[in-house]
Amino acid sequence: MVSTVQLLPPITSLAAEQLQEWLSRRGQPAFRARQLRAWLARGAGSFEEMHDLPAGLRSELAGAFRLSSLEPVLESVADRGLTTKLLYGLDGGYTVEAVTMRYPRRTTLCISSQVGCPIGCPFCATGQGPFGRGLRAHEILDQALDAARRLSAEGRRLSHVVFMGMGEPMANYSAVVESVRLIAEEELLGISPRRIVVSTAGLVPRIAQLATEKLSVTLAISLHAARDELRDELVPINRRYPLAELIAASGDFARQTRRRVSYEWVVLAGVNDSDRDADELGRLLDPYLSHVNLIPWNPVEDSPFQGPTPDSLARFAKRIQERGLNVTVRDTRGREADAACGQLRARVQKATA
Ligand code: SF4
Numbered sequence: 001m002v003s004t005v006q007l008l009p010p011i012t013s014l015a016a017e018q019l020q021e022w023l024s025r026r027g028q029p030a031f032r033a034r035q036l037r038a039w040l041a042r043g044a045g046s047f048e049e050m051h052d053l054p055a056g057l058r059s060e061l062a063g064a065f066r067l068s069s070l071e072p073v074l075e076s077v078a079d080r081g082l083t084t085k086l087l088y089g090l091d092g093g094y095t096v097e098a099v100t101m102r103y104p105r106r107t108t109l110c111i112s113s114q115v116g117c118p119i120g121c122p123f124c125a126t127g128q129g130p131f132g133r134g135l136r137a138h139e140i141l142d143q144a145l146d147a148a149r150r151l152s153a154e155g156r157r158l159s160h161v162v163f164m165g166m167g168e169p170m171a172n173y174s175a176v177v178e179s180v181r182l183i184a185e186e187e188l189l190g191i192s193p194r195r196i197v198v199s200t201a202g203l204v205p206r207i208a209q210l211a212t213e214k215l216s217v218t219l220a221i222s223l224h225a226a227r228d229e230l231r232d233e234l235v236p237i238n239r240r241y242p243l244a245e246l247i248a249a250s251g252d253f254a255r256q257t258r259r260r261v262s263y264e265w266v267v268l269a270g271v272n273d274s275d276r277d278a279d280e281l282g283r284l285l286d287p288y289l290s291h292v293n294l295i296p297w298n299p300v301e302d303s304p305f306q307g308p309t310p311d312s313l314a315r316f317a318k319r320i321q322e323r324g325l326n327v328t329v330r331d332t333r334g335r336e337a338d339a340a341c342g343q344l345r346a347r348v349q350k351a352t353a
Pocket residue numbers: 117118119120121124125126127128165166167168201222341
């Protein structure tokens with residue numbers, strides 16, 4: 001934890017109607033709210049910068065609100081500047097991470113939805129750290145606004161958001177759904193939900209609920225094993241919602257939303273990368289409703305796990321493909337940036353301890 005003394009509420013914690021009301025109580029016309037939100041989306045660094053707002057209003061805003069709920073604590077850079085990871089302090093003295101990955105035609109932000117994660121996967125730095133709390137919708141939105149602000153200074157635009165950082169998004173369901181709507185709002189970042197991925201370790205009732213939201217987000221299931229005996233160990237929530245229930249729910253999601261589900265598979269050498277694992281996966285998934293994304297494990301300090309060699313990874317991917325599934329291998333962005341979720345936070349916690 002870092003100590004943050006913050007007295008003013010962040011402006012982003014006000015819903016659109018609340019902001020409108022605050023402004024109209026000060027005799028401001030309705031379009032002021034739109035102007036102010038446009039500045040937030042454009043990445044204003046202070047209320048003072050918002051030069052099309054009257055000077056009196058700017059100082060009133062500065063006296064009543066903070067611009068963001070987040071305070072950057074540490075930045076870590078990798079891939080010659082293409083990957084940046086930020087550790088933010090938030091109210092209550094907690095910290096969360098967000099990673100920005102720059103590609104030739106898109107820029108993706110990997111966002112956190114909770115402080116720590118209650119799921120406790122043994123191979124994950126976040127799961128091994130302490131759990132704090134769920135983030136509020138505006139704290140999630142602020143990660144995206146801050147990334148957009150930093151990117152616009154480089155002449156880039158934030159184009160994709162993935163909820164694959166710290167936390168289990170479906171365990172913070174309302175805030176995550178609200179933040180998706182905010183990120184998609186034209187007046188704010190205007191990122192289409194089709195470019196937003198929400199992941200889950202397998203909270204089955206929430207998958208069914210998400211399908212009813214009419215959001216068009218992509219669902220990613222953190223699968224990692226295709227038999228219950230192994231998944232019970234790797235993703236402990238499996239003991240509550242076993243594979244048969246999970247795959248039925250994600251298949252229903254794909255049919256209802258007409259969007260393929262992405263199945264994430266962190267490849268752990270000698271644990272879940274055998275021919276048997278590939279064959280089981282081939283039997284488990286419907287190729288028309290699924291896409292498999294292999295993620296070579298990112299080493300975590302003091303962990304008994306190991307990542308695959310390039311050869312064994314290629315062999316595993318080929319075997320899955322031969323079972324009729326679409327498969328991609330995610331690039332290993334940001335290894336020097338402590339890019340596995342929770343690593344930067346764990347490093348800072350260790351250093352401060
Ligand atoms: S892998 Fe995902 S679900 Fe598992 S502990 Fe880490 S953040 Fe939580």
